[in-house]
Amino acid sequence: MNLGVAIPLVIFLATLFLVGFYAARFVKQGPDFLQEYFLGGRNLGGLVLAMTMVATYGSASSFIGGPGVAYNTGLGWVLLSMAQVVTGYFTLSVLGKKFAITARKIKAVTINDFLRERYNSKWVVILSSVCIVIFLFASMAAQWIGGGRLLESFMGVSYQTALFIFTISVLFFVVIGGFRAVALTDTILGFIMFIGTLIILIGTIIAGGGVTNIMNELVAENPNLITPFGADGSLTPLYVSSFWILVGVGVVALPQIAVRAMSYKNSKAMHTAMIIGTIVTGIIMLGMHLTGVFARAVMPGIEIGDTVMPTLTLSILPSWLAGIVLAAPIAAVVSTVNSLLLLVSSALVKDIYINYIKPTASEKRIKNVSLSVTALLGLLVYLSAIHPPDLLIWLNLFAFGGLEAAFIWPIVLGLYWRKGNAYGAISSMIFGVGSYILLDRLSPNLWGMHTVVVPVLLSLIVYVSVSLLTMNRNVQQQQKIEDKFWYV
Amino acid sequence: MDTRKDKKIDPRFKVSNREALIAIGLAIINFLWWYGFAYGMGSAPVEEYTFVFGLPAWFFYSCVAGFIFITILVFIVVRFFFSDVPFENEGKEEETQ
Numbered sequence: 001m002n003l004g005v006a007i008p009l010v011i012f013l014a015t016l017f018l019v020g021f022y023a024a025r026f027v028k029q030g031p032d033f034l035q036e037y038f039l040g041g042r043n044l045g046g047l048v049l050a051m052t053m054v055a056t057y058g059s060a061s062s063f064i065g066g067p068g069v070a071y072n073t074g075l076g077w078v079l080l081s082m083a084q085v086v087t088g089y090f091t092l093s094v095l096g097k098k099f100a101i102t103a104r105k106i107k108a109v110t111i112n113d114f115l116r117e118r119y120n121s122k123w124v125v126i127l128s129s130v131c132i133v134i135f136l137f138a139s140m141a142a143q144w145i146g147g148g149r150l151l152e153s154f155m156g157v158s159y160q161t162a163l164f165i166f167t168i169s170v171l172f173f174v175v176i177g178g179f180r181a182v183a184l185t186d187t188i189l190g191f192i193m194f195i196g197t198l199i200i201l202i203g204t205i206i207a208g209g210g211v212t213n214i215m216n217e218l219v220a221e222n223p224n225l226i227t228p229f230g231a232d233g234s235l236t237p238l239y240v241s242s243f244w245i246l247v248g249v250g251v252v253a254l255p256q257i258a259v260r261a262m263s264y265k266n267s268k269a270m271h272t273a274m275i276i277g278t279i280v281t282g283i284i285m286l287g288m289h290l291t292g293v294f295a296r297a298v299m300p301g302i303e304i305g306d307t308v309m310p311t312l313t314l315s316i317l318p319s320w321l322a323g324i325v326l327a328a329p330i331a332a333v334v335s336t337v338n339s340l341l342l343l344v345s346s347a348l349v350k351d352i353y354i355n356y357i358k359p360t361a362s363e364k365r366i367k368n369v370s371l372s373v374t375a376l377l378g379l380l381v382y383l384s385a386i387h388p389p390d391l392l393i394w395l396n397l398f399a400f401g402g403l404e405a406a407f408i409w410p411i412v413l414g415l416y417w418r419k420g421n422a423y424g425a426i427s428s429m430i431f432g433v434g435s436y437i438l439l440d441r442l443s444p445n446l447w448g449m450h451t452v453v454v455p456v457l458l459s460l461i462v463y464v465s466v467s468l469l470t471m472n473r474n475v476q477q478q479q480k481i482e483d484k485f486w487y488v
Numbered sequence: 489m490d491t492r493k494d495k496k497i498d499p500r501f502k503v504s505n506r507e508a509l510i511a512i513g514l515a516i517i518n519f520l521w522w523y524g525f526a527y528g529m530g531s532a533p534v535e536e537y538t539f540v541f542g543l544p545a546w547f548f549y550s551c552v553a554g555f556i557f558i559t560i561l562v563f564i565v566v567r568f569f570f571s572d573v574p575f576e577n578e579g580k581e582e583e584t585q
Binding site: 075078079082083085086088089090093094096097098100101104210211212213214215219223224226227228229237241244248249266267268271274275278279282286416483486487488 | 495496497498499500501503504505507508510511512514515518519522523526527530531534537539541542543544546547550551552554555558559562563566567570571572573574575576
């Protein structure tokens with residue numbers, strides 16, 4: 001074990017516990033348990049809101065996977081990754097005030113609360129819960145495995161031990177502290193990610209003898225590395241642009257991100273968060289992916305993309321600095337899984353248990369159920385991460401695009417288009433997810449675009465046309481919904 | 489629509505609709521800047537590339553300057569075009585401007 005690397009990591013894991021204890025006080029005293037536990041009492045300020053959005057979105061792939069691909073592909077991949085800057089301001093301003101106002105009107109705590117009130121349909125809620133539980137459980141397991149692997153390699157312990165340490169650290173503060181603990185730890189984790197990015201970028205530029213020198217070496221190896229088209233010239237403008245849907249504007253529809261758009265205190269918090277979010281996302285994405293490319297000049301010949309960042313960090317930085325930089329990907333993993341864990345738990349407790357199983361449950365009972373479901377889910381993820389089943393890995397591949405195709409129109413048009421109805425929402429969810437999985441199997445990257453593009457467009461057409469076709473059904477009910485949502 | 493004689497659309501939604509449109513505008517500007525510099529300048533042969541701060545000019549303008557530009561734009565938009573809206577009460581009496 002490398003002590004210099006391990007000490008910063010241990011300090012950082014211990015901090016998470018402290019935050020958990022701090023936030024647990026609010027859970028204990030809070031007037032409304034559900035709103036506090038799953039939404040932090042709708043009390044987030046600008047900085048915390050920005051950081052929890054960035055940190056929840058930024059995952060292991062921003063720090064390990066992405067830079068590894070950039071190492072092999074060149075500046076073209078950095079260009080692609082910059083499509084993510086849009087998430088910093090777009091999600092908040094599109095869902096923005098409308099979501100915040102509406103959620104308060106109907107007292108929504110989860111995305112499903114919103115969908116249930118908006119469409120007044122059991123099937124919408126069930127479909128959406130199924131999507132959330134399946135897709136997010138799978139992505140959570142994948143991140144969990146990533147977290148275990150990272151701890152394993154940085155701390156020099158076995159995978160089983162690493163996974164156990166990881167589980168304990170995450171579970172503890174999420175279970176006792178709820179959303180407030182998640183948002184606060186995300187803020188700390190976001191700072192670690194931000195600072196880690198700056199250190200490794202600067203370190204790599206120095207190690208490579210300056211940017212000009214690095215560029216010359218890249219051109220000497222393969223001039224394509226500094227073009228927008230990738231090392232083998234295969235990155236077409238259309239393909240790269242299509243990532244603006246997958247990792248750009250489509251992020252609006254990820255439930256773990258969207259739910260944050262109803263968690264903030266006031267307009268000012270949202271405005272501040274848009275500015276901070278844009279800056280932090282941009283610096284992390286630009287910095288990490290650029291480092292990946294620069295690494296090729298500093299340390300050529302690394303074969304496995306995922307090992308680029310750890311190898312680079314350990315060889316060019318003194319060990320105490322390396323510890324801080326290596327904490328960044330772990331921070332990214334922790335800040336993603338904590339939100340997913342709470343979200344899946346809220347789908348099970350708030351959307352299924354309270355709505356359909358035991359609507360009369362007492363506050364105390366809800367509290368016990370919430371804490372135990374969150375803890376049980378965590379243990380379940382832990383167990384499945386020890387020997388991950390193939391199905392889980394397979395599902396994880398669809399999670400990101402599948403959630404976007406399922407939720408984008410029911411959420412966005414549900415907010416802005418009065419005629420949207422339950423028939424439209426149900427068919428667009430089924431069509432979106434169905435066509436995404438089918439297309440991915442049969443004809444991935446159809447017409448040279450990322451697979452997610454066509455399903456997102458298809459589900460838009462389906463949502464609008466089915467809503468219009470069924471306009472004359474349930475007229476009264478639709479009018480009631482419009483009254484509740486749009487009129488005062 | 490008879491039931492709505494005494495009701496009106498939540499005045500706060502005018503603000504939120506406008507802000508959503510502004511966001512779409514921002515994203516389009518962001519995209520055009522990013523795409524224009526990247527493929528406008530980056531499509532030339534590598535021998536003809538110029539460099540800014542050591543980076544290829546297409547990359548510098550598209551990704552580095554573009555990021556700074558959009559950050560400033562977001563700042564301006566939020567400061568001058570987004571308005572404070574109360575979330576808590578029903579917004580009946582509130583003047584939202």
